[in-house]
Amino acid sequence: MKTYAVFSHLFPHSYRAKIMAVMLVCIALPMLALVAWLASNNDAAPERILLGIGIGLAATLVGTVVALLLVYHLLQPLRRAVAALDDYEGQRVLPRLVPHELGQDEMSRLLNGIQRVLHNVDGARRHLEQYALEDPLTEAMNxxxxxxxxxxxxxxxxxxxxxxxxxxxxxxxxxxxxxxxxxxxxxxxxxxxxxxxxxxxxxxxxxxxxxxxxxxxxxxxxxxxxxxxxxxxxxxxxxxxxxxxxxxxxxxxxxxxxxxxxxxxxxxxxxxxxxxxxxxxxxxxxxxxxxxxxxxxxxxxxx
Incomplete structure (x- = not known):
């Protein structure tokens, strides 16, 4: 959730912007840097060009790995939502999925919606359980x-x-x-x-x-x-x-x-x-x- 929190401060209203920013910074920028370097060094020696290409490809590979790790962490709220649904189904544990200060992007709205629905369902379930076990006149057990x-x-x-x-x-x-x-x-x-x-x-x-x-x-x-x-x-x-x-x-x-x-x-x-x-x-x-x-x-x- 820390990675999601950091990106929420940068892009508070769009989950897609978070994913696109990760891809741009980690994958597209190394490739663009390589293209720019090749354009400015088209008359360099072949060995230098090959070295530049190797460095650019290595940077792109590293950026891809970093992007995958960041996307994995950005998906942590979704995994928490799945775990929260499983916990409520199995143990009736109500979750606190995401603080409201993390933003209002699609993921945050999804988590808040799941949390709100689970609380409403739990309240209705408790009411029905009480009604099923309580005498309506005396409020003693039935x-x-x-x-x-x-x-x-x-x-x-x-x-x-x-x-x-x-x-x-x-x-x-x-x-x-x-x-x-x-x-x-x-x-x-x-x-x-x-x-x-x-x-x-x-x-x-x-x-x-x-x-x-x-x-x-x-x-x-x-x-x-x-x-x-x-x-x-x-x-x-x-x-x-x-x-x-x-x-x-x-x-x-x-x-x-x-x-x-x-x-x-x-x-x-x-x-x-x-x-x-x-x-x-x-x-x-x-x-x-x-x-x-x-x-x-x-x-x-x-x-």
């Missing part, structure tokens, strides 16, 4: 996002031996809120539920998602007792009418990850005790407890 987050959390717990607790939550009285106060109040309750979870019980590595309808899934990277304490705080805040929100009552099933459990097994364990909590009257948290390392279905306990 079911696909929950599945990805659950798999990642279980993998983190497996490789790092860090605690992880999964909660499956079902609203007990969303239908009542909708029937008595309208669907706008129900939507407000769902949005507030997510906001309050993020404010009072979720850490930086924790997450919440809307599994579907009035069922939510929360993942907490914390010891089960600490996670349960946070869940109780969340449930307590939800049960109070705050900022115009109707009291929300929930049934919660909890399951702590242990070695050997897959993401699907962990979800089924938490989901099973959530339904037991709901069938027992709701407004409670039940925790899945394994009888032994191989059992997947176990007797719940109330938290």
């Amino acid at each position: 079911r696909r996002g929950c599945t990805n987050a659950l798999n990642a959390s279980v993998e983190e717990a497996r490789t790092g031996r860090t605690p992880f607790t999964l909660f499956v939550v079902d609203l007990d009285n969303l239908k009542t809120i909708n029937d008595e106060h309208g669907h706008a109040a129900g939507d407000f309750a769902l949005v507030s539920l997510v906001r309050i979870a993020r404010e009072c019980c979720l850490g930086e590595r924790d997450w919440i998602g809307r599994w579907g309808g009035d069922e939510f899934v929360l993942g907490m990277h914390a010891d089960p007792d600490i996670a349960l304490d946070r869940m109780r705080v969340w449930i307590e805040v939800l049960s109070r009418p705050v900022d115009g929100m109707r009291p929300v009552h929930v049934s919660v099933g909890a399951a702590a990850w242990r070695p050997g459990l897959e993401a699907g097994q962990l979800y089924r364990m938490a989901d099973a005790v959530m339904y037991q909590a709901k069938f027992a009257g709701g407004r409670r948290v039940l925790v899945h407890e394994a009888q032994d390392e191989d059992s997947e279905i176990a007797s719940p306990r109330r938290a």
Whole structure:
């Protein structure tokens, strides 16, 4: 890029001028010098003429090699553009191809255009990814996002031996809120539920998602007792009418990850005790407890 920068100061608006200047200086000038020398020494001795021709041809050959090297370096921005496209395709790395102060020739405009298009494409891709993984109403994860987050959390717990607790939550009285106060109040309750979870019980590595309808899934990277304490705080805040929100009552099933459990097994364990909590009257948290390392279905306990 240094060679391109030097020539950009000399010919800031034309890439063709850069190439033509290289060819003229390195190849044409030695040939013109040879012709001029021969014209002015046409009566010289043959040995002198042959020596002059040899020197001129050698200079032309050297100039050709230098021209090829300079053209190779002048094409460095194009090679960088190709590498940038490969990097973005393979690793989603956004490039900074060329500083704006290097000029506005065809190559500079091409590089800036590639860079601008890649940034626009990346922004659109990120927006689509967010839309594909986010529930549009609550701005929590949607079911696909929950599945990805659950798999990642279980993998983190497996490789790092860090605690992880999964909660499956079902609203007990969303239908009542909708029937008595309208669907706008129900939507407000769902949005507030997510906001309050993020404010009072979720850490930086924790997450919440809307599994579907009035069922939510929360993942907490914390010891089960600490996670349960946070869940109780969340449930307590939800049960109070705050900022115009109707009291929300929930049934919660909890399951702590242990070695050997897959993401699907962990979800089924938490989901099973959530339904037991709901069938027992709701407004409670039940925790899945394994009888032994191989059992997947176990007797719940109330938290």
